[in-house]
Amino acid sequence: MKKNYFMTAAAGALCAFGFAGAATTQVQAADLTLCWAAWDPANALVELSKDFEAKSGHNMSFEFVPWPNFADRMLNELNSGGRLCDLMIGDSQWIGAGAESGHYIKLNDFFDANNITMDDFIPATVTGYSEWPKNTPNYWALPAFGDVVGWTYRRDWFERPELQAEFMEKHGRKLDVPNSLEELKDIAQFFQGRDIDGTTVYGAAIYTERGSEGITMGVTNSLYNYGFLYENPDKPYDLEGFVNSDGAIAGLAYYKDLYDTGTPPGSSNWYMGENIDAYKSGQVALQMNFAFIWPGVEADPNVGGGKSGYFPNPAGPAGQYAQLGGQGISVVAYSEKQDAALEYIKWFAQPEIQAKWWELGGYSALKAVVEDPGFASSQPYAQTFLDSMAIVKDFWAEPAYAELLLAMQARVHNYVIAGEGTAKEALDGLVEDWTETFEDEGKL
Amino acid sequence: MGDEKQMTDSPIDKVAQATPAPLARRIRGLSDRAIAWIFVAPSIFLLLAINIFPLIWTVHLSFTNFRANRPNRDVEWIGLRNYERILSDSDVWNTMQATAHFLIWTIVLQVLIGFALAYLINKKFKGNDLWTTIIVLPMMLSPAVVGNFWTFLYQPQIGLFNYVIGFLTGADPSSFSMIGDVNLAPWAIVIADTWMWTPFVMLICLAGLRSIPDSIYEAAECDRASKWRQFWTITVPMVLPFLMLAVLFRGIENFKMFDLVVQLTGGGPGAITELTSINLKREAFEKWRTGYSSAYAVILFVTVFGLASIYVKALNKVKER
Numbered sequence: 001m002k003k004n005y006f007m008t009a010a011a012g013a014l015c016a017f018g019f020a021g022a023a024t025t026q027v028q029a030a031d032l033t034l035c036w037a038a039w040d041p042a043n044a045l046v047e048l049s050k051d052f053e054a055k056s057g058h059n060m061s062f063e064f065v066p067w068p069n070f071a072d073r074m075l076n077e078l079n080s081g082g083r084l085c086d087l088m089i090g091d092s093q094w095i096g097a098g099a100e101s102g103h104y105i106k107l108n109d110f111f112d113a114n115n116i117t118m119d120d121f122i123p124a125t126v127t128g129y130s131e132w133p134k135n136t137p138n139y140w141a142l143p144a145f146g147d148v149v150g151w152t153y154r155r156d157w158f159e160r161p162e163l164q165a166e167f168m169e170k171h172g173r174k175l176d177v178p179n180s181l182e183e184l185k186d187i188a189q190f191f192q193g194r195d196i197d198g199t200t201v202y203g204a205a206i207y208t209e210r211g212s213e214g215i216t217m218g219v220t221n222s223l224y225n226y227g228f229l230y231e232n233p234d235k236p237y238d239l240e241g242f243v244n245s246d247g248a249i250a251g252l253a254y255y256k257d258l259y260d261t262g263t264p265p266g267s268s269n270w271y272m273g274e275n276i277d278a279y280k281s282g283q284v285a286l287q288m289n290f291a292f293i294w295p296g297v298e299a300d301p302n303v304g305g306g307k308s309g310y311f312p313n314p315a316g317p318a319g320q321y322a323q324l325g326g327q328g329i330s331v332v333a334y335s336e337k338q339d340a341a342l343e344y345i346k347w348f349a350q351p352e353i354q355a356k357w358w359e360l361g362g363y364s365a366l367k368a369v370v371e372d373p374g375f376a377s378s379q380p381y382a383q384t385f386l387d388s389m390a391i392v393k394d395f396w397a398e399p400a401y402a403e404l405l406l407a408m409q410a411r412v413h414n415y416v417i418a419g420e421g422t423a424k425e426a427l428d429g430l431v432e433d434w435t436e437t438f439e440d441e442g443k444l
Numbered sequence: 445m446g447d448e449k450q451m452t453d454s455p456i457d458k459v460a461q462a463t464p465a466p467l468a469r470r471i472r473g474l475s476d477r478a479i480a481w482i483f484v485a486p487s488i489f490l491l492l493a494i495n496i497f498p499l500i501w502t503v504h505l506s507f508t509n510f511r512a513n514r515p516n517r518d519v520e521w522i523g524l525r526n527y528e529r530i531l532s533d534s535d536v537w538n539t540m541q542a543t544a545h546f547l548i549w550t551i552v553l554q555v556l557i558g559f560a561l562a563y564l565i566n567k568k569f570k571g572n573d574l575w576t577t578i579i580v581l582p583m584m585l586s587p588a589v590v591g592n593f594w595t596f597l598y599q600p601q602i603g604l605f606n607y608v609i610g611f612l613t614g615a616d617p618s619s620f621s622m623i624g625d626v627n628l629a630p631w632a633i634v635i636a637d638t639w640m641w642t643p644f645v646m647l648i649c650l651a652g653l654r655s656i657p658d659s660i661y662e663a664a665e666c667d668r669a670s671k672w673r674q675f676w677t678i679t680v681p682m683v684l685p686f687l688m689l690a691v692l693f694r695g696i697e698n699f700k701m702f703d704l705v706v707q708l709t710g711g712g713p714g715a716i717t718e719l720t721s722i723n724l725k726r727e728a729f730e731k732w733r734t735g736y737s738s739a740y741a742v743i744l745f746v747t748v749f750g751l752a753s754i755y756v757k758a759l760n761k762v763k764e765r
Contacts, residue, residue: 210712265600268624403731418714
């Protein structure tokens with residue numbers, strides 16, 4: 001009997017330990033959900049995250065939403081306090097709302113405790129993706145994916161002797177990477193309606209999309225370089241004379257002229273996907289797009305393998321700037337697995353993981369990666385990425401960014417695509433809209 | 445005893461017999477009205493929870509500056525300010541104009557073409573059923589899908605629509621852009637919607653045409669009425685209630701049109717095809733001006749409800765004739 005009691009007790013103990021062990025494992029191994037846009041880099045992140053799963057024991061799930069619906073879907077999720085996402089790679093402009101509405105957790109203490117310093121990242125990405133208020137050491141995200149608007153061009157077309165000769169005769173200079181926005185427009189007009197290998201091709205695919213953020217992400221590349229400023233540098237939210245300065249008006253008129261004279265017919269609502277399609281199918285000589293597309297261009301059988309070249313947004317009369325893209329990774333405040341989510345960020349911040357991120361097609365923002373001596377020559381577009389990241393500017397990241405963005409979308413699209421009114425009227429209207437928004441926000 | 449005598453072995457009687465006596469007594473004590481309320485109550489509760497309460501809450505929010513994306517911000521009662529801003533906002537009136545253009549032209553075209561198709565299909569001919577099936581196919585598609593593939597049809601370089609127009613007129617197909625041109629875009633959405641929903645109007649008209657007894661036409665023939673006269677004095681008046689019903693359905697549907705137009709033009713170029721529903725969605729779920737958009741929704745609701753009520757009264761008068 002004693003033996004039976006002993007056996008029963010042992011079995012009971014084993015069961016108890018077994019269950020306890022299972023329970024402990026359940027607590028430790030979390031199922032994390034990471035939310036991001038559905039695009040090529042997201043696939044690279046899935047691949048990269050397998051390393052995290054192997055090392056941490058956590059399972060990663062992913063919720064990827066196509067870009068046109070990304071903001072709608074994810075901001076609804078955040079605004080409703082949803083628990084779908086533990087980690088959010090949100091757009092840079094969301095950082096203000098993320099911080100002020102309590103959607104993201106503040107990461108300063110976590111960074112300090114884990115020796116993660118923002119000095120290790122490209123400064124523009126820290127300001128753009130992590131800080132709120134801007135230019136203060138309050139961090140709500142880790143720079144995850146550096147991105148910037150740049151240009152891709154058909155090097156194989158540019159190098160054709162007959163086109164070189166014709167361009168030289170017409171413009172008195174070599175058909176080459178443009179040094180200014182005006183030169184870029186000349187090139188776009190040069191290719192517009194041209195017959196190449198029996199196909200009619202066009203100049204440039206530029207951002208014109210109306211519904212989300214497309215045309216704003218495009219037009220700012222000319223506005224900045226002609227003198228547009230979001231506000232008086234000495235007086236926040238003072239817009240008059242900065243948003244609608246003479247330079248800004250010229251920049252907007254430039255973009256309309258480029259659209260009217262150097263873009264494919266029917267390109268009135270194009271954004272990233274449409275531009276990629278037009279370029280890869282051989283419709284255009286140039287395309288404006290975020291840098292994330294460059295690995296895909298290089299790998300494409302039609303336009304990759306040396307047929308394409310890359311250059312940063314060319315300078316204008318007021319300087320050389322480019323629209324910042326990219327995102328930081330944040331921990332969602334409504335997540336019940338914040339510790340595991342922080343573990344992911346700690347893993348992601350490691351230099352070797354960031355190096356692998358770049359290898360897989362993700363644009364690391366870690367200085368150790370991009371300042372590596374071999375980085376610039378590691379890919380045909382790597383130097384252009386570095387040059388572009390050095391000249392970035394970003395849209396408002398205010399909590400009311402969506403309202404500010406939609407106003408700009410409407411005003412710019414009305415003028416550039418619909419041809420209503422003048423550039424001055426469009427920007428004067430924008431000042432009115434933005435002023436009203438800031439008044440509603442109590443900032444004015 | 446009399447009741448017991450009438451008991452049979454039917455399932456209902458079995459259930460009645462199996463009902464515990466205290467419960468049976470309670471049920472027996474209820475009036476017909478009370479039993480009716482028991483049956484209706486769940487529906488009324490759901491109606492109140494899903495329709496009436498949100499409506500009242502929307503009206504309440506329309507007098508505030510509430511923003512759903514700022515739950516921590518103080519909500520102020522601002523009276524009629526949202527209504528004043530909407531009614532004095534030229535952008536809102538532009539979207540109303542765009543909606544009116546879309547609404548009027550889609551209804552006119554769909555009624556004319558739908559009725560003509562129904563008239564033709566109503567004639568007995570070989571392949572009648574096959575043609576009916578082919579014609580109704582578009583309305584079985586999702587509006588988002590229709591919007592998407594019409595963007596391809598309208599492509600200046602590869603689009604079939606541009607090619608056909610070019611073929612018929614001799615114009616260069618890539619010389620015009622249906623969805624990129626301010627003058628053409630409003631017609632682009634009218635054409636796509638007409639293509640999709642004309643079959644719906646046709647089906648309703650067909651039902652109307654088939655409901656006219658042959659004897660009426662036979663009597664008219666005896667009176668030597670011409671075909672033209674038969675059409676205007678028999679066919680049109682008898683199909684009119686059906687046509688008006690189709691107009692009501694299409695009017696309400698197109699007043700809240702969203703998916704097809706968003707897919708096709710995104711409201712552009714500029715805001716030329718931004719219908720009120722698209723504008724309202726932007727205000728409510730992109731700009732997150734919840735109070736403002738609630739007032740906007742109330743205005744639209746009152747407008748549609750008012751117009752529909754007047755129309756239904758007219759429809760009833762036509763039916764009574």
